[in-house]
Amino acid sequence: MANGAPVRAPSDNTDGVATVGMGHGARTRRAARTAALLSVALTASLMAGCTGHGRDDDRAPHGTATPAPSRSAVAGSPLAVKIDNVGAARPQTGLGAADVVYVEQVEGGLSRLLAVYATRLPRAVGPVRSARESDLELLRQFTMPTLAFSGAQRALLPLIDRAPLRARSPDEAPGAYYRDPGRAAPHNLCLRPSALLPAAPGAAALTTGFRFGPAPSGGTPVSARSVRYPAARFTFTWSAGRGGWLVAMDGGPAATTDGGRPAPATVVVQHVTVRTSRYHDVLGSRTPYTETVGSGRAEVLRDGRSYDGFWSRPTAADGTSFTTADGGRLGFAAGQVWVVFVPGP
Template identity: 70%
Template sequence: MGLGTGHGAPTRRTVLTAGLAAAVTASLTAGCTRHGPAGDDGRAPQSSTPTPSLRQATGSVLAVKIDNVAAARPQTGLDAADVVYAEQVEGGLSRLMAVYATRLPEVIGPVRSARESDLELLRQFDRPTLAFSGAQKKLLPLIRRAPLRPESPAEASGAYYRGSGRPAPHNLYLRPAKLVDGAPGRAALTTGFRYGPAPAGGTATAARTVRYPAARFTFTWSAGRNRWLVSMDGTPARTTAGSRLAPATVVVQHVRVTKSTYHDVLGNYTPFTETVGTGKAEVLRDGRSYEATWSRPEATDGTTFTGTDGSPVNFADGQVWVVFAKA
């Protein structure tokens, strides 16, 4: 299934780099020039002199990169996110990006490293705060130039801690109250999503599975909870508090996935997930699946979803999961 944009990987990287460079402004603070450990080697956060304040004014979303291998589960604070994005990373595994706007939990994690695809995805928000454990060293300059507020343990050591009971690197947690001045509110969610009554039609759907080479997500409809129950790699997904992860809306967004120029220490190249363009999607809500077309013309735009009749596809109120599937 192809996308309407038809851009290759070199073109996308060139466009992304140029767009990020153009977005640089004098508002980038001096504290955004250092980052945490380059990659996921599990070392303790590097110490640094903290800035006078780790907090910011409200108005921007908090995006947190969250570990999603078996050793990292159950996660903490994931159920409080407004939107959860699932993407493929090295080795065919998955990683999550949780976006918070309407409420902040006390703790979020485990926190892991950023990827090139995250920078394009986050352009839809107004200078979001990105919480992450570090990044591949060649990617760090691009992160520094991005129109966001990067906050790894190096910039905000007091906001992170290593939890007990799990080995590194699966034990790094964030206290968001030490990083931001509370939840900015629903208006900060400039995703392009529309919420409202269910569209007409659709297909009754009991469950939907999305597979990556070394990971899978299954969403099973629960009429009793009026939610989609999440399972990961065949295991019911819960938080550390015991709550089952259960979004109101699930989007399977078919995207172009190419090979980026970055790789991990084993030489596995990072997939680059293209979220600008257009393509097919499935929107799951209220126990039904709706065919849709997604569109995001520019990186600074949100993503719209249109049904086969040309009308916008409304999402149900509540948490949204967007799973990027290879087209």
């Protein structure tokens, strides 16, 4: 991509994203100003890539006028980033710093990640991709979270606009995004979190309902656990040396550009209802909708063991609680949590 090209999230055959970002009232208000700024916004940032090691990778590019967010607007509010997970998007950047990584099924049986940051902000995150309707329900558990995403299907944009969150696509915050010249679009859009949040809000912003503490009694020793979608596969292998579950995707070890192989301390396999939504991509494939309000079975992996239990989230404003078969609290191990949503009772 030539220097000075505007930050844009192009449409692609997988997502069918018809426009970028909010694309409605907010775009109209900012169109004149943004057009003048975008022509010079990326000259420095294009050289940095998604690695997080470029000279300007923790600052907005020169020439943009993206204002620093006020602390009052984001106090106690985490950052959620929609992250690409097809082969061309790997290795990702910034996954190791996330407090929670949600894995969901999207069109074509593929997978996508939603990473939530509260205790620390990495210098870069990416590749950033488009949002889904399910994300809006999932993020209701947080207080006005900031959602970083590349865009969305046109019909979904009004729902995003009305949701209780701070939507920040490249249209809303052009200075927060840049293109990695070493990757092909659309798998090369990267985010500087510090351009959206002044600082990490802290653990109190993680209103997930998760409880951390000692493991319950019982459990079954497990060396590895695999989860399959129609066109994607995850395997979590216990590593005593890392004190976590080494992540593999589609048969190969997962990797990041800035933190090595992810090894979450806790992995949750959450059995949910996945239904067909009213939205679809340009090929006509309907978007799956993952229901995260309700209750169902869950498997919690920690300390090399698997614990069967149940999850419950009465309303969208609630976090999700996890209990053992006898109703006791199912505590998580301290550290990063991956939640994998799988269809099934």
